[in-house]
Amino acid sequence: MTTPWPDDTARAYRAAGLWTGEAIASGLPRWAELRGDRVAVTDEETTLTYGELAGRADRLATGLRGLGLRRGDAVLLQLPNTVAFVEVLLACLRIGVAPVLMLPAHRDHEMGAIGAHVGVRAVIVPDEWRGYDHEALAHRVRPEGASVIVAGRPHRAGSVALDDLAAGPAAPIEDPPTGSDVAVYLLSGGTTAVPKVIARTHDDYGYNVRRAVAACGYTSGTVYLAALPAGHNFPLANPGILGTLRAGGRVVMRSSPRPDVFFAAVERERVTDTAAVPAVAVRWAEAASESPYDLSSLRTVQVGGSMLAPEVIAAIGPALGCAVQQVYGMAEGLVCLTRADDSPAVRTGTQGRPISPYDELRVIGRDGRPVAPGEEGELLVRGPYTPRGYFRAPEQNAVSFTADGWFRSGDVVRIVDGSVVVCGRVKDLINRSGEKIAAGEIESLVQELPAVAEAAVVAVPDPVVGERVCAVVRLRPGHRLDLDEIRVHLGQRGVASFKAPERLVVVDDLPRTPVGKPDKAAIRALVGG
Numbered sequence: 301m302t303t304p305w306p307d308d309t310a311r312a313y314r315a316a317g318l319w320t321g322e323a324i325a326s327g328l329p330r331w332a333e334l335r336g337d338r339v340a341v342t343d344e345e346t347t348l349t350y351g352e353l354a355g356r357a358d359r360l361a362t363g364l365r366g367l368g369l370r371r372g373d374a375v376l377l378q379l380p381n382t383v384a385f386v387e388v389l390l391a392c393l394r395i396g397v398a399p400v401l402m403l404p405a406h407r408d409h410e411m412g413a414i415g416a417h418v419g420v421r422a423v424i425v426p427d428e429w430r431g432y433d434h435e436a437l438a439h440r441v442r443p444e445g446a447s448v449i450v451a452g453r454p455h456r457a458g459s460v461a462l463d464d465l466a467a468g469p470a471a472p473i474e475d476p477p478t479g480s481d482v483a484v485y486l487l488s489g490g491t492t493a494v495p496k497v498i499a500r501t502h503d504d505y506g507y508n509v510r511r512a513v514a515a516c517g518y519t520s521g522t523v524y525l526a527a528l529p530a531g532h533n534f535p536l537a538n539p540g541i542l543g544t545l546r547a548g549g550r551v552v553m554r555s556s557p558r559p560d561v562f563f564a565a566v567e568r569e570r571v572t573d574t575a576a577v578p579a580v581a582v583r584w585a586e587a588a589s590e591s592p593y594d595l596s597s598l599r600t601v602q603v604g605g606s607m608l609a610p611e612v613i614a615a616i617g618p619a620l621g622c623a624v625q626q627v628y629g630m631a632e633g634l635v636c637l638t639r640a641d642d643s644p645a646v647r648t649g650t651q652g653r654p655i656s657p658y659d660e661l662r663v664i665g666r667d668g669r670p671v672a673p674g675e676e677g678e679l680l681v682r683g684p685y686t687p688r689g690y691f692r693a694p695e696q697n698a699v700s701f702t703a704d705g706w707f708r709s710g711d712v713v714r715i716v717d718g719s720v721v722v723c724g725r726v727k728d729l730i731n732r733s734g735e736k737i738a739a740g741e742i743e744s745l746v747q748e749l750p751a752v753a754e755a756a757v758v759a760v761p762d763p764v765v766g767e768r769v770c771a772v773v774r775l776r777p778g779h780r781l782d783l784d785e786i787r788v789h790l791g792q793r794g795v796a797s798f799k800a801p802e803r804l805v806v807v808d809d810l811p812r813t814p815v816g817k818p819d820k821a822a823i824r825a826l827v828g829g
């Protein structure tokens with residue numbers, strides 16, 4: 301199911317004190333005692349102190365157990381950036397129920413496939429979000445026997461209100477998780493038809509969070525704004541929500557990265573730190589000069605998730621009046637970041653160095669051999685928080701991992717004086733504003749249209765979102781097709797709308813490799829990618 305680290309490696313990580321055996325939220329009662337009346341988390345409507353958050357999470361944990369959820373079970377967690385997200389996350393972590401972190405944009409296609417793949421025992425959703433009925437979605441996709449838990453006001457028979465679950469007294473936690481239990485399941489953009497799932501253990505994810513906190517210097521004075529969807533690894537753990545709570549700081553939840561929402565939140569909450577994908581950071585920087593808001597509390601904006609030119613990076617800090625930290629990370633594990641005391645050249649021109657001295661990085665050429673120092677090649681990685689395989693995916697693992705446990709990142713990088721520079725990628729996906737869209741997934745969906753004989757999906761460069769999805773198709777004789785038909789079809793299939801092609805190119809034939817397969821590099825070149 302999950303590929304464990306080899307015994308001797310795991311022993312070494314434990315002996316070195318990297319893996320502590322502790323569950324991630326096991327400190328919650330202690331936090332409540334020490335920090336009782338300090339604010340832990342706030343959104344536009346609700347504010348909870350550490351004491352209140354611990355109480356809510358433990359009552360909710362008891363409620364979840366009352367529904368029959370037990371240590372080792374999994375749930376789909378699809379909540380926007382709200383206090384409820386944090387409560388549910390902590391409740392789950394307390395009792396060893398692992399949430400699969402979905403995005404609010406996911407629909408039947410993603411929720412159904414992933415819920416079934418992981419075998420979830422509950423689906424946790426908002427009642428409605430941005431005009432969409434998530435409770436109905438949850439009922440459509442839930443595996444048989446799984447509960448539907450609704451934040452807000454449920455209106456369907458068979459749903460359970462989150463507030464009702466948290467209404468009773470908290471019972472002692474009888475069977476708490478240990479270090480090797482799964483803490484969370486993260487989604488990988490990946491290159492397959494269905495997103496791949498990464499099981500992160502309490503040991504490995506907890507270590508990742510601690511290292512990120514140390515590298516970024518978060519303290520009880522940190523006010524972290526979660527502006528990216530909280531289910532992403534970046535705002536969740538690097539250092540993000542979990543790191544800020546660990547450090548005793550305050551988490552501010554906002555569900556939109558719009559500049560006006562961001563500026564207002566920074567001023568109102570005196571935000572010190574946040575994380576953005578490049579497209580979002582650039583929008584904030586552009587809007588800052590006209591903003592009447594006071595942004596003087598901002599200390600550092602982390603930027604990562606997709607490529608950005610050094611000169612653009614260099615302009616963001618001055619515009620927002622704060623430091624910029626580049627972060628190169630992946631849900632599969634490895635996180636690199638620039639440090640405050642790095643030289644300006646390193647801070648603008650590289651994506652930083654690993655957060656752990658135990659991270660092993662290797663750059664290989666097309667021949668599979670390590671390249672000369674400073675040369676470009678594919679990055680392979682291993683380490684104490686980079687799992688050795690995807691969850692229940694033996695075939696994919698044979699491709700994505702080497703026999704001796706290295707994860708093939710699919711990223712093309714150079715390593716200069718220990719810092720990583722991301723140069724490109726060999727994996728077949730589209731990186732739209734930091735959201736990873738698997739080409740293969742969209743290709744199979746476009747292929748379902750009767751007019752389509754053959755389809756290839758590639759990225760086209762875009763000044764705003766970095767890359768957009770472009771479908772290149774060969775039609776069946778006598779057929780026509782327009783972009784709307786593709787978008788409507790994907791919508792009907794219940795695919796998250798951010799994945800829908802935004803450009804269509806019809807060709808007489810697709811460029812092919814010598815063995816007759818569509819030649820993705822040539823197709824990319826054809827459409828200007």
Ligand code: J2J
Binds near residue numbers: 533606627635651
């Ligand atoms: C270029 N490409 C980057 C960067 C990620 C922190 C930050 C980002 C992610 C993330 C994350 C990049 N420059 N600075 O999980 O904790 C691309 C690479 C990488 C892929 C991973 C975190 N930072 N990328 O983006 O799992 O291609 O994680 O392999 O969503 O994003 O995507 P994801």
